[in-house]
Structure formats: C-alpha cells, structure tokens
Amino acid sequence: MNGRMRIGELTERAGVTPRTVRYYESIGLIPPGEREGQGQHYYTEETLARLRKINQLKKLRLSLDEIRDVIDLYFIDPSGVQAKQKVLVVLRQHLAEADQKIREYQQFRAELEDHIERFERWLEEKKPR
C-alpha cells in the first residue's frame, strides 16, 4: 500500500513499459530502483511521479534530452514556476524550429512545382503526335 513497488506496478501505473523504465534509468532520467543485494528493484512514489511528469513533457514534444534539463526543477521547486519557465524557453525554440521547417518545406515545394512544370512541358514538346 505504501510507496514501495516493483517494476510491474510502476510501469502499469505510469503507462510505460519496463524497457522504458530501464532505458530512462540508463540515461539518468530517473533514479535507479533500489535493490537488496541482487535481484529485483524497488521503486518509490516519487519515481512514479517523475515518470508521469516525463510523459506530460513528452506530450509537449520535448525530447528526453530536453526533459532531463528541466525534470529536476519540478521536484526541487514544487511551485513549478522555475520548471515552467525553462520549458517555456524550449517551447519557443520549438516554435522557431517549426517555422523554419515550414519555410524549408515551402521552398522545397516551390522547387518541386517548378521541376514538375519543366518536366511536363518537356514531355509535351516531345510528344506532339
């Protein structure tokens, strides 16, 4: 009933797979589950909370790298102000990148139309029979 759980409960409650938990441990996104000697790992409610926060941030399309840069703030400063300020910076970057991508694709699109027209004209000229 308390906050001590094995990976099965953790993953079920967090909505992730064991593979994901272990991967996050391996990259330092969440603390490694404690273990008694060898054998299985035990996790806490705080780790569960971390996983849920990570999932929220993933929905905002933050990468795991970006999440790692802000996740601790959520637990150091419970008000969430500092974390959200930092996330906001990232979101603005993403916005700029999205704008850039849109411009690139529009540019590519224009070139494509140009090529297509050229091809069509070339084929028209070749085929007047």
Place this chain on the structure above:
Amino acid sequence: MNGRMRIGELTERAGVTPRTVRYYESIGLIPPGEREGQGQHYYTEETLARLRKINQLKKLRLSLDEIRDVIDLYFIDPSGVQAKQKVLVVLRQHLAEADQKIREYQQFRAELEDHIERFERWLEEKKPR
C-alpha cells in the same frame, strides 16, 4: 582517352567519393567495375554517365531507392521520355508529401503557440508582485 578508367578517375569526373561508388555498386545502382582476376576495378564511360544521371536525380531529391526504379530507363530509352514520365510521378508524390509535412508542422506550430500562451498565463498569475 577511351572509356577505360580506374576508380580515381571515375570519382573525380563524377564528383563523388570512392566510398560512394562502392556503395552504389553494393546496392546495385551501378554495375560493378570489371576486374582482371583480382586487384583493381575498371569502369566505363557508361558507368560515369550513370553516376552523373544519379547526381542529377539526387538534386531533384530522389532517394537512391527511387533512383534505382528509374535509372535504367534513361539508358534503355535514350529519348528520356519514359524515364522522365516515371520521375514525374515521383515528383508529384513528393509534392503531396511536402504539402502533408507543411500541414503537420502548421498543426504542431498551432499547438505550440497554444501551450506557450497557457504557460505564459500560468506564470503571470503566479507572479503578480
């Protein structure tokens, strides 16, 4: 002089690296250079022409897979009509995909702005000093 050359001349004239030539050979984009017994490979003018045509198609942003589907036509049908017709189909697909990408990024962009606004308002409310 004639059309018999080793990889050095081939790559220099085609504007690619030896690695690229060997990679293309390995995926069947160009015929393997002939060799006498063991040792070095010799290439022909036609292979050079193929490489140049491949480069042209790459400028149109065709993938190597897509190029493989059309490259032979350029040498089977010297008029180029069939090849260009096939390329045209690919270009139109790319156009559709570009449009799709643009829509996706615009959607993402809109969501981002939404999130950003939310964050800004949340931070405003928290900080009324």
Place this chain on the structure above:
DNA sequence: TAAAAACATTACGTTAACGTTATGTTTTGG
C-alpha cells in the same frame, strides 16, 4: 513445493547514405 508469473540482463534491430579509420595490396613514377 513446484509450476507460473514476474523480473533481470544482454544484445540486436530500426532509417539512409555514406564518412572514417585501419590495414593490406597493387600500380606508378623517378
């Protein structure tokens, strides 16, 4: 107490088109 769950660990696979060592062989120029 023995079989069934659950868990742990290792490692390959996923996309595209080569770049970059590392090492060994062949050809060429003086």
Place this chain on the structure above:
DNA sequence: CCAAAACATAACGTTAACGTAATGTTTTTA
C-alpha cells in the same frame, strides 16, 4: 627497383527511443 600513390576490404559510426527476442533468476501462488 623502391617508395609513393592509388586502390581494396572490412567494419564501426552516425540519430532517438525504445521494441523485441533470448536466456536465466526470483517471487508468488495454488
């Protein structure tokens, strides 16, 4: 003829976030 180019081959690296075996151990349950 020998050193310097040029060439050949094999194999790892590159991006992100895990999925998916394969195999072995621990915990739970009947």
